[in-house]
Amino acid sequence: YYVVLKDRDYQIRKYRPITVAQTLFNGQFQEAMNHSFRLLGSYLFGRNDQHEKMAMTAPVFLARGEKNVQAGEEKQFSGWMMSFVLPMRYTHETPPKSLDRNIEIIKLPALLVAS
Numbered sequence: 001y002y003v004v005l006k007d008r009d010y011q012i013r014k015y016r017p018i019t020v021a022q023t024l025f026n027g028q029f030q031e032a033m034n035h036s037f038r039l040l041g042s043y044l045f046g047r048n049d050q051h052e053k054m055a056m057t058a059p060v061f062l063a064r065g066e067k068n069v070q071a072g073e074e075k076q077f078s079g080w081m082m083s084f085v086l087p088m089r090y091t092h093e094t095p096p097k098s099l100d101r102n103i104e105i106i107k108l109p110a111l112l113v114a115s
Helices: 029-044
Strands: 002-006 011-015 018-025 060-064 067-070 073-076 080-085 104-108 111-114
Touching: 018 029, 029 080
Parallel strands: none
Antiparallel strands: 002 011, 011 111, 018 080, 018 104, 060 080, 067 073
């Protein structure tokens, strides 16, 4: 990413296109965080069709609401959506498939993020 705007309390960052592994969990915040983090972590650490271990990268995205924009489309959901950014090589290569049907692999276009 690169910093577009920097203020005392926050930054606006522009990220190039990325690929994320994401999952949805309905429940209280802490329960959703714990469940989602463990589920996505297991995917990164080899619970995938290639048994490939991947590096943990940043950022981790967390969203709550009624809709989420993915690759230019609106996807309806309610609950907590957590997304782990996959290593940059998966912007061009196909990442391993998850063995858990609750994990989706999504390619996202460039985006602006407040941090």
